[in-house]
Amino acid sequence: MLDFYRGKRVFVTGHTGFKGSWLCSVLLLAGAEVTGYALPPAEQSLYRIIGLGQRMRSIEGDVRDLEAFRRAFEAAKPEIVFHLAAQPIVRESYRDPVGTYSTNVMGTVHILECICGSGYVRSFLNVTTDKVYENRQWQWGYRESDVLNGFDPYSNSKSCSELVTDSYRRSFFSDGSVAISTARAGNVIGGGDFAADRLIPDCIRAVRENRPVPIRNPGSVRPYQHVLEPLSAYLLIAQRQYEDGNLSGSYNVGPESTGCVTAQALVELFCRSWGESACWEACGANGPHEDAVLKLESSKIRAVLGWKPRWTIERAVAETVAWTKAWLSGENAEVCMGKQIAAYFHT
Numbered sequence: 308m309l310d311f312y313r314g315k316r317v318f319v320t321g322h323t324g325f326k327g328s329w330l331c332s333v334l335l336l337a338g339a340e341v342t343g344y345a346l347p348p349a350e351q352s353l354y355r356i357i358g359l360g361q362r363m364r365s366i367e368g369d370v371r372d373l374e375a376f377r378r379a380f381e382a383a384k385p386e387i388v389f390h391l392a393a394q395p396i397v398r399e400s401y402r403d404p405v406g407t408y409s410t411n412v413m414g415t416v417h418i419l420e421c422i423c424g425s426g427y428v429r430s431f432l433n434v435t436t437d438k439v440y441e442n443r444q445w446q447w448g449y450r451e452s453d454v455l456n457g458f459d460p461y462s463n464s465k466s467c468s469e470l471v472t473d474s475y476r477r478s479f480f481s482d483g484s485v486a487i488s489t490a491r492a493g494n495v496i497g498g499g500d501f502a503a504d505r506l507i508p509d510c511i512r513a514v515r516e517n518r519p520v521p522i523r524n525p526g527s528v529r530p531y532q533h534v535l536e537p538l539s540a541y542l543l544i545a546q547r548q549y550e551d552g553n554l555s556g557s558y559n560v561g562p563e564s565t566g567c568v569t570a571q572a573l574v575e576l577f578c579r580s581w582g583e584s585a586c587w588e589a590c591g592a593n594g595p596h597e598d599a600v601l602k603l604e605s606s607k608i609r610a611v612l613g614w615k616p617r618w619t620i621e622r623a624v625a626e627t628v629a630w631t632k633a634w635l636s637g638e639n640a641e642v643c644m645g646k647q648i649a650a651y652f653h654t
Contacts, residue, residue, distance in 0.1 A: 353499030370414030400461035448604030493530030498630025561603030
């Protein structure tokens with residue numbers, strides 16, 4: 308799969324974020340010509356730690372600024388586009404719903420506007436979330452045909468982004484000139500995630516400060532997976548629809564059923580992997596609504612594209628801990644990432 312990207316012009320929005328930094332690292336190792344467009348990275352970020360900006364064309368900008376975005380896009384003339392730029396935190400969406408909707412909805416509109424009539428884009432993938440579905444707290448996974456109606460402003464804005472993408476696909480790309488898909492992935496973990504209000508980063512902050520890991524909702528169930536799992540799916544979707552536009556559509560990207568675990572189970576895995584007397588405590592939700600159960604049914608991408616997850620949740624946690632401890636001990640984080648990427652794609 309990675310050989311396909313050698314020499315391809317690839318544009319990634321949100322490249323300074325956690326997921327975007329991992330994606331660009333994979334693309335660079337594959338030999339792609341990568342351009343990124345995103346807000347400046349956080350002071351403590353994977354992007355800065357691995358010096359990603361020195362190894363690719365990096366443009367700082369806001370996807371809500373259509374003219375600035377258009378200039379960057381036209382300069383890059385990409386063949387393949389991955390749209391990851393977003394306000395991705397549920398709790399932040401309650402604090403700033405306007406900013407969340409304007410980034411997640413209008414940012415999608417702007418990138419699709421730039422693709423319209425470009426003449427050089429062949430494949431576009433909009434990365435959304437498993438939270439786009441109307442969550443009825445089912446114990447079985449949601450399918451791509453289920454109703455889109457996320458509850459909170461973040462989830463709902465991503466539902467809207469899905470609808471915008473589908474509308475543009477039917478209204479402006481019905482001739483098949485550009486293959487367009489959306490990918491709905493579950494919760495990801497991996498080395499270099501420092502975001503607030505995410506479980507594994509909360510774990511790392513807690514153990515570094517020698518205090519118990521706080522868990523707001525120990526019984527909540529999510530489809531956890533290592534970040535390389537959805538990235539491999541994104542790369543495969545973009546490649547296969549580039550080669551055959553009939554494969555465009557919407558795809559769930561989730562782990563095996565054993566990867567759908569409670570927050571408590573995930574933290575217990577982390578504590579065992581970390582060692583050093585790591586422990587946890589329930590701290591009470593004390594916050595806005597969060598769904599108790601969320602699972603994905605990913606049989607479509609397995610049947611249509613042949614994708615399947617490679618790492619168990621146990622290995623995903625172990626690789627995350629290994630990267631973090633290597634970084635904390637002063638080892639070269641970029642080299643550690645490269646080893647994990649090679650191990651994953653050559654499994």
